[in-house]
Amino acid sequence: MPEVLHPRDAVSPVPLTAHGVTLRAGAMRESVSLAAFRGQADTLRAFVGKEFDVDLPDTPRSVENADGITFIWAGPNQWLLRAAPGTDLLTRLSPCAAFAALTAQGDSRTALELRGPGARAIAAKLVPVDLHPRAFAAGDVALTLAGHIAVILRQVDDTPCYEFLVFRSLAQSLHHELHTAMLGGIPQADRIS
Amino acid sequence: MRLNCPCCGPRGLEEFTYRGDATVRRPESPTAPAQDWVDYVYLRDNPAGPHRELWYHGAGCRSWLVVTRDTRTHAISDVVRAVDVARADKEGAGS
Ligand SMILES: [Zn+2]
Numbered sequence: 706m707p708e709v710l711h712p713r714d715a716v717s718p719v720p721l722t723a724h725g726v727t728l729r730a731g732a733m734r735e736s737v738s739l740a741a742f743r744g745q746a747d748t749l750r751a752f753v754g755k756e757f758d759v760d761l762p763d764t765p766r767s768v769e770n771a772d773g774i775t776f777i778w779a780g781p782n783q784w785l786l787r788a789a790p791g792t793d794l795l796t797r798l799s800p801c802a803a804f805a806a807l808t809a810q811g812d813s814r815t816a817l818e819l820r821g822p823g824a825r826a827i828a829a830k831l832v833p834v835d836l837h838p839r840a841f842a843a844g845d846v847a848l849t850l851a852g853h854i855a856v857i858l859r860q861v862d863d864t865p866c867y868e869f870l871v872f873r874s875l876a877q878s879l880h881h882e883l884h885t886a887m888l889g890g891i892p893q894a895d896r897i898s
Numbered sequence: 899m900r901l902n903c904p905c906c907g908p909r910g911l912e913e914f915t916y917r918g919d920a921t922v923r924r925p926e927s928p929t930a931p932a933q934d935w936v937d938y939v940y941l942r943d944n945p946a947g948p949h950r951e952l953w954y955h956g957a958g959c960r961s962w963l964v965v966t967r968d969t970r971t972h973a974i975s976d977v978v979r980a981v982d983v984a985r986a987d988k989e990g991a992g993s
Contacts (some may be wrong), residue, residue: 765906780959
């Protein structure tokens with residue numbers, strides 16, 4: 706008998722806490738990427754607006770609709786949609802196939818969540834974009850690097866909480882790097898107020 | 899060095915890849931004279947001053963950009979999306 710393959714978590718499901726910052730694997734979500742065909746962005750926008758009652762963001766931001774579906778800017782005329790399991794995003798999006806590329810990304814991306822008053826200082830150790838609240842606020846998105854790992858970074862709320870969407874095969878490395886950054890503590894310069 | 903990506907905002911050099919001269923154009927016809935192909939494939943100016951060049955924002959929005967950089971100072975005077983340059987080229991050729 707061949708050995709049965711078991712599904713495994715991308716990273717440890719046990720949350721880690723250090724210096725008041727908690728790192729945990731995000732809940733499983735359906736993920737679908739949406740890329741408008743050439744010249745079809747307006748058609749796609751109109752469809753999504755009607756089907757989901759939301760305006761697709763044109764700048765690096767994310768918006769959430771009333772059903773809790775998150776629409777994340779992922780490049781010019783490209784978006785990543787994330788929703789609770791059972792939403793069946795692909796079926797709801799299937800009419801888009803005429804004017805956009807639809808790709809299921811549920812197996813491709815893992816979410817890591819960094820939450821706590823010091824989360825900004827910890828995230829800033831790895832991410833080369835300005836995370837000061839004046840420059841980056843809840844709902845803002847950056848396609849960038851965390852260390853050397855490509856991520857879609859999103860500020861979830863004002864705790865602050867940051868979500869790192871990372872390719873599954875690199876999730877373990879990013880998890881380790883974030884944990885190492887947490888164990889290094891909050892830099893003195895960030896310990897104001 | 900930082901580049902102000904029109905899609906993502908100012909980002910560090912580590913997110914980009916340099917491609918080279920943005921002003922060269924592929925010969926229209928495969929039967930163009932050999933010299934045209936040599937110019938296109940191999941020959942480049944080496945200006946001391948403003949240079950229009952292609953950069954790829956691979957670790958960001960994955961857009962190709964046309965950057966105008968002064969080769970003497972690295973001062974960046976302009977960054978636009980290459981797709982917009984190509985569109986303008988096409989419209990210019992069509993009119
Ligand atoms: Zn960019």
